[in-house]
Amino acid sequence: MNTEYDKPFKTYDEMLSLMEKRNIIINDKEFAKNALSNLSYYSLINGYKNTFLQVKGTDDFIEGTKFEELYTINQLDVSLNNIIFKYILYLERSLKSKVSYIVSQSFGVYTDKNDISCTDSNDYLYYKNYSSSTGKRIDIVKKLKNCIIENHHNNIIEHYINTKNHIPPWILTYNIPFGLTIEWYSILKNAEKSYVCSAFISSETLSMDERKEFLRQALLLAREYRNKIAHGNRTFNISGLPVLPKNQLLELSHYAVSSEEYNNGLAQCDLLSILLLLVILLNDKYLCANLLSDLTSLFAPYEQHLFNNKNIYEIFNLPNDVLMRVKNLIDNIYNMPLEEALSQSNT
Template sequence: MILSDQAHVPYEDWAILFYGKDFMKPFKTFRQQLKILRSRGLIINNGSRATRILETENYYSLINGYKDIFLQVNNTGKVITPEQYKNGVTFEEIYYLFCFDRELRNILIEYLLKFESSIKSKISYRFSEEHKEPNAYLQMGNFSRDPGKLKKILQLIATISNLISKNADRNGPIKHYLDNHDGVPIWVLVNYLTIGNIQYFFDCLDSSLQNSIAKDFAIPFNKSYNLTIQFTSDELANVLKTVNYFRNVCAHEERLYSFRIHKPARSAQISNHLNINSSHLDRGNIFTVVSFLKLVIKKEDHKSLIRKLKRLFDNYNPKFSSVNITDVMNKMGFPANWESYY
């Protein structure tokens, strides 16, 4: 069916085709929603407070997003159907987990942005140092000569060209440089690039530039921790890939605490650099990205991140009763002795 057929299809059938059968679930009042939750064993101590929460927080995001850890499971670990909550689970606990995750996103994004700013600065500096001609980032010859990356390089140049074009008539740095200097320096341009664009940019660079940028991260790390690691461009690419996933989760306010990368980056060398068992790092979860950040942000910033996470865990520990804060931390990939790694 094409869009022009919409007028000839009953609304209900069209909605199912485009949104799935869940679209047809009938509207439920807050009172009805709470009644359904009670029927599944959820304890709601204060219906008025629960209603006020649902008035400000979307039911789907709150309940469907954070109920999993509170549901009964069978011997194989699968949630039983129809859904039933574990004994003693309260509405407040689900809401506390929701709030915990919101605070977690706010904490993590601060340090992901520190890395993002740092790698943008290093890429723009090293690229400009190597390629001094105007608009050098629009020339294919200034990127990798690997034939397997040709398509990616063309896509990168097209993305940058479109970005400049879209901002050419908008008041701002890009318009200023186009009007007054006939080109946009890369150190200005990188501020408009997403972390995904930056991942692409780094991947398209020739190996010598990639290695220089990786070394720019290794030098302060070695100095701060009194080590002599060789931080390779492949390892930096793995960190960048991991950060990109979590940056997007935070930016879109998606559920973070249990997020895992489907195909996480694996690096035995990063495990050696951090002196953390690879089994803890290869899962692509919160513990992975927190550990990876140690390599690419300042030592004092990483210690600040760890302090804030510990404070978050301590603050929410007494708020849960049917589950434990360690259950939440396990979902995040934090081993029992996680603090000893930092």
């Protein structure tokens, strides 16, 4: 069989030759080979080609594109992913805490792991405890119940099965994915959902329905970023995501973006939108201050550096004043200068 494949195997030397044909300057070939062995050609070259291509849809990079700079951008992208992932995890924990609290308060702390039908009215996963408006409540409560059954070898779940007479909601949330927690929140009835939403978002001008819609979209957007980052997607190359509602975003972000900027696509579902929603929803001035500190530490050393005539913020599709926008939002939400928040977070 003599099939000619579109993407045949290439040695590292052949990859270097291909890069040079595509206008990529390689100053240290041994360094480049080592980088390719650790990160792959696709991660380093194809992953960033849309940023530096001469013409979209071609394979030729802009003259002057250096391999070492592509490598640096990759490292910055990984570091930025790690920062965002860390603070989305804080958001995830916050949602789990709030959902488990209101479920425990409203429906108790008992669930029968053997009641797969979820028809026991004494069970906090009793299906009638939840809203039928989405048509998914039975499927979701059964998925939650299955998490207990399928995770019975999990140390925490197993400990509760063997030594306790119930598995409370705050233990169950330890062992379910972010996405399933969002689904659990989505089937809460109006009173319970309002509690969770109010715990995340305080506003004198937005209605409860408007706040719920923002929280719903923000959680879905955060989940998508979390999942894509976990699977190695590049931070500034994620598309097809839930969009934050305009009026709520502008109001809750204290107009960190203008109406015109939003209409032009800024902060709808991009990297800036993730940074803003984290500051809005984390409800912790120290976490927010540390988020900004992490971002500053990442970007500041490269603010004067141009990557083939593009600054670091252009590379990541961020406004040049993104750090100031985030700082001002923190100041506006907590009525505390960033310097004071950082000082308190480090004591």
